[in-house]
Amino acid sequence: MNASVLPTTIPDYLEQLQRSLAGADPALVQDALYDAEEYLRSELTENPGKSEAEVIAAVAGSYGAPDEVADIYRDTEVKVQSALRTPSTRPVVSQRSPFARFFGVIAEPRTYASLFYMLLALATGIFYFTWVVTGVSLSGGLAVLIIGIPFVILYFGSVRVLSLVEGRIVETMLGERMPRRPLYSTRGQPLLERIKELFTDPRTWATQLYFLLMLPLGIAYFTVAVTGLATSLALIAAPIVVLFGDFGGTLWIDEINVMDVHGLWALPLCFIAGVVLLFLTLHLARGVGYLHGQLAKHMLVKTSQYD
Structure with a gap:
């Protein structure tokens, strides 16, 4: 065991642990x-x-x-992340050609997880937005009544619970490390101090702002994903449908018969355009997944506590 002097109180122990984990992922520090x-x-x-x-x-x-304990958590985190990372026999990205990098996105599981998150974000965004608007409205309306304070405390507690739920969704689908435990708080503090901390914690308000943002973001994500997939798949399927379906050899786009304008050349062009658009949509999903993961990390994790 390390020869350093052991702390004599739990708060001192936690403070030393926090210092020992300096520079580690804030989500890991919160869990530890x-x-x-x-x-x-x-x-x-x-x-x-x-x-x-x-x-x-x-x-x-x-x-x-x-x-x-800090060393154990660092080592365990490395092992867990390595185990969760999808094994790949392909060359690393820097060694692959631009052609392989562009089309290789279709073989990466994280692509489909990010795409699914974009579709799911509409439902979660509506729920989060409704929860926050309803909670804040009722909290303000009940503030003049004796049940107002317990309701506000209960609502703020529910926000923290939903923050953990969203964190698990983000980590599972987008791959961004998020807290797996509730926010650390000093349990030795009096009840009123802990309630005060709940209201003065910047993360509580940042989480509510994040939930409000999820509605417009969810609408945007869903619209982009559905439009990109529907358009690309339609362009890919169009030549096959025209050649083998009973459509009289016509292909209409925006009320224009493409076959009359471009003839048979329109079919391979539509197919190629659909394939390119499909891969662009997949790359966009990966980019959105990464950026949203960073947004969630900065708004749902109290990084300032561990600086």
């Missing part, structure tokens, strides 16, 4: 702090006759000192 506090306080509850210093000293051999 929550796990450590949960474990230490459960040990303290099971040993009511011991002080915090005695409990920390007793569990140091099994759970570890703060710097040891």
